[in-house]
Amino acid sequence: MENNNILLGHGSGGTLSHALIAELFLKYFNDPALLQLDDAARLNFSAENIIFSTDSYVVDPIFFPGGDIGKIAVCGTVNDLAMLGARPLFLSVGFILEEGFSVAQLELILKSMQDSAEEAQVRIVTGDTKVVPHGAVDKIFINTSGIGEPISGAHVSGHNAQIGDVIIINGPIAQHGIAVMASREGLKLEVNIETDAAPLNHLVAEILETVPEIHALRDPTRGGIATTLNEIARQSKIAIKIVESALPILPQVQSACEILGLDPLYIANEGKCLVFCPAPKVDQVLTIMQKYKYGQNACIIGEVIGDPPGKVFMETAIGGQRIIDMLAGEQLPRIC
């Protein structure tokens, strides 16, 4: 690239736009469909159903321990597809860049997106870039939309959780939110906390191929596991009981939450998955999960009960019970 910083002309659709695409984007994104440089991609697709998802990413700061906005933009949409029982195939990418944004930083983000896409084995097939004047956006926002094909036999949905289901999580909670928050506020933590951002599609695919009886899956991102469990309790019209002492959390994350006065139940994750599993299948599912890098610490955190529908309870460490509500205000804006 001739320029060190993004100019308005890089979003014009004209010569500078074409240079940005040819000299920077195509250095990292080189799918044959994308290389056509038409305004849309034509792709082979053989399933009878498609799964379609979209998310915009506005995280601040754009680089943080263990990841960046590009990594979560790929992993987040991959995971949204996987949670609905899909094998993610194709991603679109829409960039909104601030005039003056660093080309070197953009390059790091593109590399990170391509690395995550390769790990997830998903193809980046079409894209769009807009540039807005300085001050009209904070550095860079990214939208990714994704298409997946259903994993045969699976029929997971937030509406399908059943009484008696055991709730499994693939590892410790609240890392992503704390990593971003600490980075944003310049907190010096004794032990570095990294985002958990990761593509979970391979892990999920093996679970669903082996145990198609799984009822629901969801990634507890914004609003943390408390909000996600409340969503599923409402959608499925069941109650959920979780056990505080069973919740996996790294000691350094627990300490950071205590210092900052934040409840880890409400802190965003970017590489976690809640699995609603029929009780007889639990051991089988845990064995699968624990084989995977992103499921080594999989464990049971609760179960689905009947009453009262739509509510989430926690059995506390001291033996009491408290209601876990959905997040009411906004604890941490721009967390993803």
Added chain:
Amino acid sequence: MENNNILLGHGSGGTLSHALIAELFLKYFNDPALLQLDDAARLNFSAENIIFSTDSYVVDPIFFPGGDIGKIAVCGTVNDLAMLGARPLFLSVGFILEEGFSVAQLELILKSMQDSAEEAQVRIVTGDTKVVPHGAVDKIFINTSGIGEPISGAHVSGHNAQIGDVIIINGPIAQHGIAVMASREGLKLEVNIETDAAPLNHLVAEILETVPEIHALRDPTRGGIATTLNEIARQSKIAIKIVESALPILPQVQSACEILGLDPLYIANEGKCLVFCPAPKVDQVLTIMQKYKYGQNACIIGEVIGDPPGKVFMETAIGGQRIIDMLAGEQLPRIC
């Protein structure tokens, strides 16, 4: 909605997010797939190929004569799909809202999106909303991504233009850019100029179903017809000659361009389509186009020639010839 303005909590994923969706979004968007409120949509799809496209919309101002950001967000992606020979089926919508943004304005935008989606007969099936603190984005940005199925027999691409093709446009150029520009700068024009934003998919579908021999289609948005013709000349390795006196332009748009010192060839359109048509099929295509509201003023503007590949020429009104380059800088930022 209880609130008159968007709060950060409306993007939290928690209670306020759910209220925003239930009380405002679902008032306008009510597709059965969307109503599931899962993080992705599951959709029936029977074709063997999919067409996939994405665009982010950052237009300023967000309301302008004849349209708003919502209308172009739907029409723009519908048109990108149509131009690659697809029947658009599904749209995703990603909103990025500024804290404090007017709920009443958001409602107008949602209504406008739904109206355009109905006109295009495309389903809005999944979405995402982020809210960022005041100053981190200018009011509202929208991403739409779209999925379409190929129109049987069609094989249009920017790479397929052939020597001898006649180039047709469906109506007058440069309205959108001038409408937005005049509105942004508060120019008082003698005659009001409205955006041409429109969904062209029905018009395109009939052309391609009747004349599958069409070689290329493209909507001349950012950078205007000059930039789009240059793209196709490069992709197809052919030359293009257009005739100045044949270019359709409304007199009030022509006057505004002269006053503002802008070249209409480089001004964005949002409801125009360039058709690269084999010469023997021209009358048939013009007849089809002229039946449609958005094609009444369809006319021939030029042809594809052989040399030198990648170049665009214009036969000027005074009988000379000039090279039409791609847009070099940025004439009008945030035009779409």
